[in-house]
Amino acid sequence: MSKQDSLQSVLNEACELVRKSARGKDRTIAVSPEVADMLSRVQRRTAPKSTPTFSRGRIPSDIQDLDALEQYVSSCDACPLAATRTRIVFGSGNPHAKLVFVGEAPGAEEDRQGKPFVGRAGQLLTDIIEKGMKLERSEVYICNVLKCRPPENRNPLSSEIEACEPYLIRQLEIMRPKAICALGTYAAQTLLKTTETIGRLRGRWHFYHGIPLRATYHPAYLLRNPADKRKTWDDVLEVLKVYNGEVTPSP
Template sequence: MAADPRPRLEAGPDKDRLLLEPEVNAANSLQELGTALGDCQRCKLAGGRRSIVFGVGNSDARLMFVGEAPGEEEDLQGLPFVGKAGQLLDKILGAGMGLSREEVYIANVVKCRPPKNRNPQPDEIVACEPFLLKQVELVKPEVIVTLGAFATQVMLRNRVAISKQRGRWQDYHGVALMPTFHPAYLLRSPSEKRVVWGDIKLVMARLGLEQG
């Protein structure tokens, strides 16, 4: 059997953290990972959620999108990016890239809605991020697109403004990562859509995709 050419997560402190929970580390599929997550009570966000928003899409996707955390609509439906920002993401995917939701994988850094949509706190990120890492390991995307400052800064372990790091290729455990603005920001600042389209074109070129 030919070796899978896509990168594996590299060993390191984040990977070591996954090893702390054998059931998480042993998951061989997203379904098994969801079972390991269970009715998760690993952080205080469990107390205010309606749903765990695990992630959705193709378990073998070449392209993965990562946002911050579920909002109200996502919490209600149990799916990521289903509010107005999600509709814009669908447009970027469909009209821009010629892709459907079913062809990509979409997840958030934390899986439960923070109260009043505040930013996730460090202890919540520490509790939940191993599941994101494991999702990346299982899906094995060729490219990750981080949506917005929060997801970008968490995944890249920096505090650099999104306006300074968007549009430049980064590395996440051996996977190419492209930061760009969050669709919610584009709803407030539509003139930045052009900038995001530039970032998306870089992603499409890397994946060999034709414009939709």
């Protein structure tokens, strides 16, 4: 019998003795403060240790890897986007990635292929990762806040974000990357629980459950506003320093 099982057994016997003593009386037992303290210490020592988690939400607790989570999400109908999607866009890349990029929502091409960032904006993100950071796209992980495409690529509704966010939370909880790069307003505001604009959020470190997070412009925005590519490159360079272990931002 393990030490913990022995303690649990002693505690059970003590409880049974207390129950027997209380039978037929007013169901209360007076114990000295020393005994009360000792019993509470035994209870604390025998209580199962809980694993720190970000959030459990409605996702079954036995889902502990990305494949199982993707399988679960593939039948999700928690918001009206389930009715208009072709397929979910869960995420792609290295499931053990040290760096995770989080965008907003799938577009038309992503919805068709079931992969994130495969259109023009996706090509720009690939260029940032491969030509700029000199990493393989397959080394990092890429996903979105929403797993289904909003019709006509409209902005996500707050009700949709609320319904879908548990999946993103669980993805990040499973991977626990070294750094997160939030792409655009919706990703940054969802992860940081803020209403600040991306212009104010970028350019400095934030923390998501202790994980360093850099917010920067979404590649789709950069296609329309190429003058801001320089700022995104500055953000990405800071992310790269953390990825390479050259810098460890502290909260």
